[in-house]
Amino acid sequence: KIQPYFKRHLVCQSHAVSAAVLIDNVEMRFCQQCAKFERLAAFDGGNRYAKEKV
Template identity: 50%
Template sequence: MANNDGGGGVGVQVKHYCQVEKCEVNLDGAKKYHKRHKVCQVHAKAPIALLAGLRQRFCQQCSRFHELSEFDGTKKSCRLRLDGHNKRRRKTPLPIEMEDNHCRLINGEASPHMDMTFSSRNTIHNHTADISG
């Protein structure tokens, strides 16, 4: 008889349960995600769950429980992970100036011989001038 815990033991049938206090949901028939993180579907989405005597919430980004103080309002992801996510999404674009339908970077961010133009599909085309002589 093979086991279900992935540990390679023989003859031991391991049952998976939600880690939330007083939750007795058997996760054997649950999705792999819920088994892996030891959380039932209800507590994965719950605004508050009791673990180790602390009021916590399951973070969708970290896939683990955090204390409620690490979340803003009713958000499902902790503040730390959301900050990183938002910083990646909001990278500041390079400053540019338009001149006769050509776009040039400001403050020497690119080669002074670089010229970018927009096509009819708003795709930037990079044209480098030959400066060899």
């Protein structure tokens, strides 16, 4: 069963918690702050939120 958070943001749990995913040949990570994929360079280490958004 899909958890409400992942269903609401239209992302599967495995991609939401991955350290990086490849989208259009760009490494990205799911930002929990803005609930969308951001470029990996926008994150500080293993954080789950983009540093520009904080």
